[in-house]
Amino acid sequence: MDESNARHKAKMQKIKAARDRMMETKTEEKGLVIVNTGPGKGKSSAGFGMIIRCIAHDMPCAVVQFIKGNWSTGERDFLRDNFADKCQFVVSGEGFTWETQDKERDIAAAQAGWARAKELILDPEIQFVLLDEINIALRYDYLDIDEVVEFLLHEKPHMTHVCLTGRNAKPELIEAADMVTEMTLLKHPFRDGIKAQKGVEF
Template sequence: MKERERRQGIVVVNTGEGKGKSSSAFGMVFRAAGWGMKVCVIQYIKGKWQTGEQKASERFDNIEWHVLGDGFTWDTKNPEQDIKTSREIWEFSKQKILSEEYDFVLLDEINYCCGYHWISGQEIADFIAHEKPPWMHLVLTGRNAAPEVIEVAHTVTEMTKIKHAYAQDIKAAQGVEF
């Protein structure tokens, strides 16, 4: 593993309507952990859902996992609470990033918060450009990535949905979706 001072931190955005944004990011989480990097995962939307990735992370002593969202909020009954929760998670995320304790940070589903205007894309982009340690890898997932965030990222992938099992009345499958 490169020493932090010699490492160029990469900012990755996974966005789009298709499946695989978080799954791709979790692959990077385990890759980084496998190389001995200290990893922090912060989930914005998922709520208290138990996932296979989170269970697998418990086998690593260098992955810290935080599930902080209120759950699937696109059918929200309380948008004020969603904004408050998102802002609190964003402040927590900034503290974790600025602590310089981690080599790799995943902000899972943060892009939704921008799409719903709960957090400003410009605010996130400014933080990335001016405050994120230059050696830290940062991954942001979720639909509706803000144009400002896309602009400051090094790598942006848009997942395109061609077909999804849910449209065929197949429920989320353990081991595939969670």
């Protein structure tokens, strides 16, 4: 073994020892409240990635999709066509607010979605629930942020994971969450006149 490789091995052994010591202290398990927010792309994509992981681990899961309505998405078609027995998929929105142009309908759809979401979260068989674009409904006050946070903190079963996606997550939700990821926008082709692409954005 040459000197450079020997130094590298010694360094990696120290890192591994430190990592092992750290991992020994991580013993608790709990259902997480996860928030994916920020102006960058990938919030829903990351949430659906976790749904696929749950299916791979035989963990019953569910999706409640707010706002997007009947807009056809690949993830919805894929899950409904192939994994309806493992992942329930609920569409509560009627479309983006600038499409419906009816605030009362938007509020009613969001509240119906939240009512269904609570049922799914409380279902003892379901281990992971994705609330896709719920942050938009919360941003427009279609849902009461205090009620949502109170439910997640005090009524959600201890081992159930809930992921909430969408831009502009409210501070109260960020404070209550166990894990928060902010997607940062550096570049987006929409700015250059390129429309949403199949397989990338829907």
